[in-house]
Amino acid sequence: MSSDENISRERLEAAPGKVYTETIQEPTYEFKREHYFSPLIETNKAWAVMLVDTGIIDEDVGAQLLDAVADLEEAGPEELGEYNPNLEYFYSHMEYQLNKRIGEEVAGNINIGRTRPEPLARIVERERLLDVLDRVVSLRATLLDLAEREIKTVMPQWTHYQHAQVSTVAHYLLGIADSLERDTQRLMNAYDTVNECTLGCGALAGTSYDLDRQLIADLLGFDGYKENTIDCVSGGDHHMEPASAMANMMVTLSRFCQDLYTWHTWEFDFVEISDEYSGSSSLMPQKKNPYPFEYVRGRAAYATAYMSSVHETLHNTNFQDIKDVEENAVHPLFDAFDEVDRSLKLLDGTVGSAEFNAEQMEELAAEGFASCSELAAKIDRQTDLTYRTAHRIVGDLVGRALERGLDATEVDADLVNESATEITGDMLDIDDEFVQSALDPREFVEAHDIPGGPAPREVRRMIQDRRASLDEDSVYINRRRETLIDASDKLADRVETIRS
Structure with missing residues (x-):
């Protein structure tokens, strides 16, 4: 092993063995190279700027560091190469590339007062949360548009899956939209938990260097920094909250899909989705299968399982910097983001294509003693x-x-x-x-003109109110994105000033 490659294993006399490499180290490296390359580049920039601003390193050293980071950024994650057991960690592969460019005597400064558990997962999670929030807001808007169209479309509703009372399609859709509005709030709360910077925590006790933790948080677009340095490396709620919020939402969507799935049958004939979202049968030529509802229900099961995996990974572990927090809980969370994002996109399009059979629904509402x-x-x-x-x-x-x-x-x-x-x-x-x-089902609906009821006047009021809430949530999401953009611009300006 060359001295340049001996970045992290000074205490150990040998590189990771073949089995350990194949089962743990290499897959972990590839995962991090895929997801964490850009976040680590940005983090290295911010850290170097902070070291210069606090006088911990000279500006010319900082400029060399930032030049090397910029060069590596331009080369892309492929520049890190295949996994090298001698380098052991993803972070070490990046530091090795910096060493090659400017030498260890300069590049070695990048880790002053710093340990490897960076807020990289947090940087990815907050971006994924904003993407999911965009999808949820879009679906809510679609539901409100449909509700406005179907305000006078009466239909039976059920309790205990038995014919119960009369409502309207709009009233039902508002119920789903309201549940998703609460899910939106849970996702925004999760964002607030995720968006705390942990840099400056050291291994667990901080550092004796005079760091500026707030500057780092500002440069990376965080609301602030997580104060307790043990909590920084040990806490796992920033994984659990997003996983829980998404699982909660997917349960709602699964139940919604189950209703639409039932209503899409020949026997009910309440709703029909577009052919663009439907499947056929290889044997039965008459079939029009509403597959999206099956897919979303299945992915709701994935989401709840991923949530359970995150929680189970962290339970019964020590409250400390540990692989369970740093790595193992991240994998199911990222998988959950993928499934939820796809499900929301699919369901938004599917529901937007739906046509309701008003005549059939009103006929059954009138015949079935629901009034x-x-x-x-x-x-x-x-x-x-x-x-x-x-x-x-x-x-x-x-x-x-x-x-x-x-x-x-x-x-x-x-x-x-x-x-x-x-x-x-x-x-x-x-x-x-x-x-x-x-x-009469129509007179039933008109008569139930209480707050939250199905009467058209009240439903119109609720739709207007929900649109206002939707606008507020959109403002939150846009403000969050703008904060990240502003921080990125600020960091780019500081980097450019030092490099010039």
């Missing part, structure tokens, strides 16, 4: 009977109707009075119009 609670409410309001008694009367009449093969559109005042006489001994002062208006 019976309103009939009981009208009886309660027009008579001296309690709601519970009215409830018993209506329950009895539904049983009578079903026994006679009648649906809700065929119920009249006479049938109601049969039940009223059975339950109370007296008839009610009602007519057919009273009954039919109570059981």
Whole structure:
């Protein structure tokens, strides 16, 4: 082993062995070269600038360092070459390249007061979180557009998967949008946790060099630095929070897909997605398969499994700089980002292509006794009977109707009075119009004009309110991106000033 390659294993007399290299070191190196090359380049720039600004190194040394980093950046990650067991770590491969360019006596300064666990995962995670947030916001906007289009499209809804009450497609879609709005907040909270800088923590106790940790945080676009230096190298919540937020969201999307999947059947015939998002059968020529709903449900399972992997990787481990935190928990998290991003993109397009069968939905809503609670409410309001008694009367009449093969559109005042006489001994002062208006699904929707209800006026108000929330969340995302861009520009300016 040459002295130039002996960067990190001074305590050890041999390079990593063949098995250790093949199973651990080389795969880890390739993962980091793929994901961490640019973050480490930026981190090295910021660290060199800070060392110059604090007077820890001379400006001419800093300029040489930054020249070498710039040259390596231009060459790209391929310049690091295949894994070299003598160099052991990804970071050491980059330091070796800097040594080749300017010599160890200059390049060696890049690690003053610094240990290898950089905030590289945090830099990647915050970018991936912003991408996911963009996707969620887009899907929410699609749902609101659909809701606005379907405000008057009445449909039955279910409780315990049994015909329950009447609502509208818009009302249902707003329920999904509201859940995704909460998921958006969880993702933004996760971003806040991720976006803390850990540089300057040393191995765990900081350093005796007079570093400027806030400057480093500013140059890299972090909100600030994580203060406790043990927490910097030991904490894993910046992996767990994004994983949990995404899993939570994917469960919502999976349930949404399950509804649409059911409604897309021939038996329901409530909704149909575009052919562009559908699959066919190699045997059955009549088939139009809504595969995206199956794919998203499956990837929701992946997301929850990845979340579990992150949590299980970190549980029962020491609170210290440990591979479980630094590396092992990152892999399932990055996989989760990939699956979630694809799922959101797919579902946004699929849902945007959906066409709802208003006639079929209204017909089933009218026939299926889904408005019976309103009939009981009208009886309660027009008579001296309690709601519970009215409830018993209506329950009895539904049983009578079903026994006679009648649906809700065929119920009249006479049938109601049969039940009223059975339950109370007296008839009610009602007519057919009273009954039919109570059981009409459109009148049911109009009557339920309470905050959060399905009435068109209230749904319009909710859509307007949700669009305002969507705008606020978009502002948050854009502001976060602008902060990163501004920090990158600031860092580039400082680098250029030192190099010139």
